[in-house]
Amino acid sequence: MQHKLERILPKVQKPARYTGGEYNQVLKDSSKVDLRFALCFPDTYEIGMSNLGLKILYGVLNNMSGVWCERVFAPWGDMEEEMRKNSIPLYALESGDELREFDIIGFSIGYEMAYTNVLNMLDLSNIPLRSAERGEDFPLIIAGGTCAFNPEPLADFIDVFLLGEGEDLLPELVSLVHDMKGSDRLSLLKAAAKLEGVYIPTLYDVEYNDDGTVKSIVPHDGAPAVVTKRIVQDFENSYFPTETIVPSTEIVHDRTVLELFRGCIRGCRFCQAGYVYRPVRSRSAEKLRELGVSALKNSGYQEIGLSSLSTSDYRGLRELCDGLLDWCEPRNVSLSLPSLRADNFSMEIMERVQKVRKSGLTFAPEAGSQRLRNVINKNVTEEDILNTCRTAFEGGRNSVKLYFMLGLPTETDEDVLAIAELAYKIVRLWKDCAKNRAGGLRITLSTACFVPKPMTPFQWEAQVTAEEYMRRVKLLCDSMRSRAISYNWHDAETSIIEAVLSRGDRRLGRVLEEVQKTGGRMESWSEYFSFERWASAFEKYGLNPAFYANRERSRDEVLPWCHLTAGVTEDFLWSEREAAYRGEITPDCRVQCTGCGANLLYKGGGCDD
Amino acid sequence: MIKYRIVFEKKGRAKYISHLDLMRTFQRAFQRAGVKVRHTEGFNPRARISIAHPLPLGMESRCEILDFEALEPLDESLVSRLNAVMPEGIVIRELRENTRKASEIAWKRYNLRLIYDTGVPQGAAEAIARLFSSGNVVIRKKTKRGEADFNISPCINSLNVAQDGNDELLLDLVASAQSPSLNPMLIVDAIGKYLPEISPDFTRCVRVEMLDEELKPF
Numbered sequence: 018m019q020h021k022l023e024r025i026l027p028k029v030q031k032p033a034r035y036t037g038g039e040y041n042q043v044l045k046d047s048s049k050v051d052l053r054f055a056l057c058f059p060d061t062y063e064i065g066m067s068n069l070g071l072k073i074l075y076g077v078l079n080n081m082s083g084v085w086c087e088r089v090f091a092p093w094g095d096m097e098e099e100m101r102k103n104s105i106p107l108y109a110l111e112s113g114d115e116l117r118e119f120d121i122i123g124f125s126i127g128y129e130m131a132y133t134n135v136l137n138m139l140d141l142s143n144i145p146l147r148s149a150e151r152g153e154d155f156p157l158i159i160a161g162g163t164c165a166f167n168p169e170p171l172a173d174f175i176d177v178f179l180l181g182e183g184e185d186l187l188p189e190l191v192s193l194v195h196d197m198k199g200s201d202r203l204s205l206l207k208a209a210a211k212l213e214g215v216y217i218p219t220l221y222d223v224e225y226n227d228d229g230t231v232k233s234i235v236p237h238d239g240a241p242a243v244v245t246k247r248i249v250q251d252f253e254n255s256y257f258p259t260e261t262i263v264p265s266t267e268i269v270h271d272r273t274v275l276e277l278f279r280g281c282i283r284g285c286r287f288c289q290a291g292y293v294y295r296p297v298r299s300r301s302a303e304k305l306r307e308l309g310v311s312a313l314k315n316s317g318y319q320e321i322g323l324s325s326l327s328t329s330d331y332r333g334l335r336e337l338c339d340g341l342l343d344w345c346e347p348r349n350v351s352l353s354l355p356s357l358r359a360d361n362f363s364m365e366i367m368e369r370v371q372k373v374r375k376s377g378l379t380f381a382p383e384a385g386s387q388r389l390r391n392v393i394n395k396n397v398t399e400e401d402i403l404n405t406c407r408t409a410f411e412g413g414r415n416s417v418k419l420y421f422m423l424g425l426p427t428e429t430d431e432d433v434l435a436i437a438e439l440a441y442k443i444v445r446l447w448k449d450c451a452k453n454r455a456g457g458l459r460i461t462l463s464t465a466c467f468v469p470k471p472m473t474p475f476q477w478e479a480q481v482t483a484e485e486y487m488r489r490v491k492l493l494c495d496s497m498r499s500r501a502i503s504y505n506w507h508d509a510e511t512s513i514i515e516a517v518l519s520r521g522d523r524r525l526g527r528v529l530e531e532v533q534k535t536g537g538r539m540e541s542w543s544e545y546f547s548f549e550r551w552a553s554a555f556e557k558y559g560l561n562p563a564f565y566a567n568r569e570r571s572r573d574e575v576l577p578w579c580h581l582t583a584g585v586t587e588d589f590l591w592s593e594r595e596a597a598y599r600g601e602i603t604p605d606c607r608v609q610c611t612g613c614g615a616n617l618l619y620k621g622g623g624c625d626d
Numbered sequence: 627m628i629k630y631r632i633v634f635e636k637k638g639r640a641k642y643i644s645h646l647d648l649m650r651t652f653q654r655a656f657q658r659a660g661v662k663v664r665h666t667e668g669f670n671p672r673a674r675i676s677i678a679h680p681l682p683l684g685m686e687s688r689c690e691i692l693d694f695e696a697l698e699p700l701d702e703s704l705v706s707r708l709n710a711v712m713p714e715g716i717v718i719r720e721l722r723e724n725t726r727k728a729s730e731i732a733w734k735r736y737n738l739r740l741i742y743d744t745g746v747p748q749g750a751a752e753a754i755a756r757l758f759s760s761g762n763v764v765i766r767k768k769t770k771r772g773e774a775d776f777n778i779s780p781c782i783n784s785l786n787v788a789q790d791g792n793d794e795l796l797l798d799l800v801a802s803a804q805s806p807s808l809n810p811m812l813i814v815d816a817i818g819k820y821l822p823e824i825s826p827d828f829t830r831c832v833r834v835e836m837l838d839e840e841l842k843p844f
């Protein structure tokens with residue numbers, strides 16, 4: 018344990034998250050490894066340690082001989098303050114060594130509000146933020162995750178972006194870095210650009226029009242004109258971690274997690290994950306049961322969860338649940354299911370699982386009216402929801418959580434009011450059929466402001482302004498007077514910044530830098546987020562957030578991420594956008610392939626679903 | 627159902643694992659080692675384990691005890707089975723049948739290492755020894771109802787001070803384990819109050835032994 022660290026840890030909240038030493042951490046002799054990798058998650062330990070992607074990459078990298086991968090998380094404010102006061106640089110949990118000693122620093126970035134944490138973590142490591150200011154001796158800074166599909170706001174800071182799934186690509190890059198030790202940075206970057214899925218921002222020149230839109234993005238030094246994301250080809254047999262680190266302190270999802278499949282067949286038009294992780298690839302129920310049991314045995318966890326974008330679409334769900342429960346029940350291990358879709362809700366499975374715990378129901382209809390649900394291609398009907406509620410109420414359950422978005426394309430006041438109507442229908446249904454009336458009904462209804470995301474059919478949309486969002490919130494609020502309903506709305510300010518960053522360009526690099534310098538960090542936590550800080554940074558650099566958030570793009574505009582692709586063609590996205598405006602739904606991939614283009618990512622041929 | 631007790635060390639990075647987290651850690655470690663431990667009833671069954679004298683966060687120990695009930699007889703091999711699945715810094719020393727009540731623990735021995743970054747001040751050891759032999763060392767202590775004065779002298783059975791190298795003082799303390807139990811770090815608070823000029827820059831504390839009424843090892 019570092020000497021200085023020992024003196025500050027007694028002063029901070031939950032020190033166990035800063036020490037490492039957990040069961041199953043990987044320790045290697047740093048003098049005997051060839052390459053050291055710092056796997057960074059730009060949020061707290063509790064959130065990062067719950068992230069499945071991080072567990073996978075940790076395992077994949079540490080399975081490489083000669084490579085030692087360690088974990089790094091963002092410190093909470095009190096810890097950061099103590100670290101800065103005592104000149105303790107950011108360090109990796111396993112060895113306690115500072116980040117500058119590593120060969121590669123890799124960030125897994127899943128949401129835009131973590132961007133300032135990326136910069137702050139580099140700053141805490143005494144590493145210059147900008148790639149251009151880092152000499153050859155500094156570690157290579159790389160990043161991947163959902164944000165890599167439009168990484169432009171971070172282009173000035175990150176040397177290498179990895180698009181898509183990292184299981185195969187990351188080891189390829191790490192091997193390249195290892196083999197090219199000793200050669201200069203530019204040669205390394207040029208060689209890396211040849212790997213499929215690697216995007217090197219400095220190998221592209223971006224020019225702008227007078228109106229601020231992008232004029233052109235031109236590759237040089239042999240970089241590809243378009244970078245295509247990578248996928249795991251053989252998902253059934255791809256690496257899955259069964260010897261995961263068991264934190265010694267409580268984290269957000271403190272349990273074993275199984276990943277049933279990648280991708281999603283649904284095609285909800287607002288959902289970035291649904292488009293950028295296509296096509297669907299699943300594991301067999303038999304394989305999953307085996308992996309689940311071995312992970313439970315190894316970790317000692319007494320809970321196992323199933324994780325995927327839309328779990329109830331998994332074909333072998335019943336077989337898997339039965340198989341797991343046969344093992345779990347006699348051992349006091351509980352199976353937790355995410356809320357299943359109403360349309361193929363398997364009551365038997367729920368019944369068997371719910372023996373352990375009666376949790377509430379959760380629905381994400383996203384929009385209140387059927388018209389608007391068709392626009393966004395969210396395939397849930399009011400009937401599905403009410404049927405599921407009826408069964409639950411008759412079974413004695415009394416709480417329902419509902420999630421909606423406001424500000425979806427084409428939304429009218431009528432659509433907003435339909436949210437309240439749906440809630441009232443649930444109230445009436447409960448009055449008719451509730452078994453257990455003692456506690457009363459509790460409906461928790463939440464709305465968030467819609468954020469148009471790159472690589473979705475809504476990537477050209479304008480976000481509604483904060484004032485308009487708040488007007489709709491008030492409209493909805495005023496139309497719900499039942500004591501059974503409690504309404505929470507997310508603030509619009511965070512969504513605006515999210516919208517700016519998610520479709521932003523390279524000019525935002527200066528804004529990010531300014532926000533970090535003026536104290537911005539942990540921005541996904543309301544206690545740290547400050548809209549004013551962002552506003553003054555935009556002003557300082559003469560940029561208008563509305564240009565990024567509230568402006569509709571035309572079809573022929575050069576989008577900042579047009580040189581990157583997740584496999585789904587822009588023509589397909591545009592046709593989905595037009596279908597949305599016509600209120601037409603698109604069948605899911607299982608009913609009918611609508612030719613999005615993602616099938617071409619398979620080396621062998623078409624999609625398996 | 628057989629009652630067992632294990633004796634374990636908690637050291638290094640493990641000293642930052644809180645009492646509640648430690649319970650969870652053992653619960654999972656038993657599960658990993660395949661030890662059948664009696665569980666609580668109800669929706670969310672938990673292993674019935676208890677740790678008699680929770681260690682303050684940041685303190686090390688060589689003598690922690692944990693009691694549990696096993697559904698089948700266990701032997702010494704449990705020690706190595708558990709040690710193979712523990713996080714760094716938690717080391718099981720022995721397995722005993724639980725025949726003595728943990729309430730028989732009357733005293734606890736601690737080693738405190740007082741660290742002075744610029745060297746131990748002249749006469750510090752003597753001054754500290756003198757302070758605690760006075761029989762009246764009163765500090766402010768937080769209670770449920772605000773703060774109160776508290777004379778810690780009756781809680782101290784013995785306190786020996788020795789200098790170790792240029793920068794450290796070693797305090798060997800035997801303090802009461804019940805009614806009330808003394809947090810050994812209050813010794814440092816008392817030094818800070820009565821002898822501010824020899825207040826250390828940092829203190830490490832290790833619980834070394836649990837003792838019964840007769841000051842014999844528990």
Ligand code: SF4
Pocket residue numbers: 295296297605606609610611612613614615616624626
């Ligand atoms: S190619 Fe067809 S089946 Fe495959 S993901 Fe696209 S729409 Fe679905």
